[in-house]
Amino acid sequence: MRPLLSAEQNRHRKDYEGAPTMYGKALDVAFKSLPDTEGTTLVARIKSLQDLGKIPVSLAEMAHGLRGIRNDATHGIEPFTEKEVEELAEATKLILIYLFTLPGQIASLKKRNASK
Numbered sequence: 001m002r003p004l005l006s007a008e009q010n011r012h013r014k015d016y017e018g019a020p021t022m023y024g025k026a027l028d029v030a031f032k033s034l035p036d037t038e039g040t041t042l043v044a045r046i047k048s049l050q051d052l053g054k055i056p057v058s059l060a061e062m063a064h065g066l067r068g069i070r071n072d073a074t075h076g077i078e079p080f081t082e083k084e085v086e087e088l089a090e091a092t093k094l095i096l097i098y099l100f101t102l103p104g105q106i107a108s109l110k111k112r113n114a115s116k
Contacts, residue, residue: 003029004096011089016080017073023092024070027063030096042067059098066091 007022031037031045038048046067050060069088073080080088 001026001029001096004092007089007092011085014082016082016085019085020069020073020080020088023088024066024073027066027070027092027095030099031063034099055098059095062091063095066095 003022003026007019007026010019010022028042031042031049034049034054036048036052036054037045039045043064046055046060046063049055050057055063066088
């Protein structure tokens, strides 16, 4: 995913203004790509996934928090610190793992267990 790659490159270059915006974009693009997600805004898509039971409340709350951070990065005056960007990176990756990696890993495990 190009926005995540850009965010990671910005973080490694210590561009603490660009990285948060790109992590936010990575979430936005990820949520848009999920089937059955409704809404034209990230707020609506997060709520849609929560209402559909695709993400737990705790993950929806985290996504809303990251959305707010992205808005601060885009419209705020103060740059982010290295620690803040590291935490943002970790939280973003956790959400992406939950949405895209874990379902495949679970399906693979079920398939292996069914063949025993």
